[in-house]
Amino acid sequence: MRAPFDLRGEFARSRQGSGYWIEPAYRLSQLRVWEGLFRRVQLVGRAQQFFVGALPNASLLPANLREGDLGLNYYVRDNFRFTSSFGRQFSSAGNQNVWTLGLTYRFVTALGPRETPAEKN
Numbered sequence: 001m002r003a004p005f006d007l008r009g010e011f012a013r014s015r016q017g018s019g020y021w022i023e024p025a026y027r028l029s030q031l032r033v034w035e036g037l038f039r040r041v042q043l044v045g046r047a048q049q050f051f052v053g054a055l056p057n058a059s060l061l062p063a064n065l066r067e068g069d070l071g072l073n074y075y076v077r078d079n080f081r082f083t084s085s086f087g088r089q090f091s092s093a094g095n096q097n098v099w100t101l102g103l104t105y106r107f108v109t110a111l112g113p114r115e116t117p118a119e120k121n
Contacts, residue, residue, distance in 0.1 A: 004030050006042075016057040021048035025073070042073040044085065065091035067098065079106040 004027035011020040023046040028038040046069040050061055071085025083102040089095060 004028075015053050015055045017051055017053040017060050019048065019050035021046060023047075040075045042075065044071045044073055044083075045069070046071070046085070046087070061091075061093075063091045063093040065089055065093075069098070069100070071100070079108065080104070 006025040006027075007023070008025070009020065009022040012018060023044060025042050025044040028041045028043060031038045046067075048067050048069075050065050052060075052062065052064055056062065067087050067089040069085045069087030071083060074082045076082070081104045083100070083104060085098075085100045087098040087100070089098050
């Protein structure tokens with residue numbers, strides 16, 4: 001990867017509620033200290049906010065909330081990673097700590113036939 005920085009985000013809105021999240025992530029591969037260890041580690045921050053809508057839904061949160069998280073991702077391979085984070089959730093229904101552990105495996109498949117170098121000419 002040429003650029004070790006990722007920036008992701010999302011916004012959603014409906015009558016049940018609306019919200020957004022933004023997540024900057026920095027891959028520590030640029031650090032020269034302990035290159036072997038930090039080459040696969042990514043430092044992640046996340047901020048999110050949710051607002052209850054005009055037609056609340058029982059499966060959604062009952063109150064407006066704000067949350068901030070800090071975490072680490074460890075890439076075993078490009079399509080396989082372990083995630084961990086700690087965050088604090090602030091809401092009128094009560095504040096609480098949020099601990100998250102996860103495992104992500106990304107499936108990728110081609111949508112068409114592969115072009116070989118000989119076919120390009």
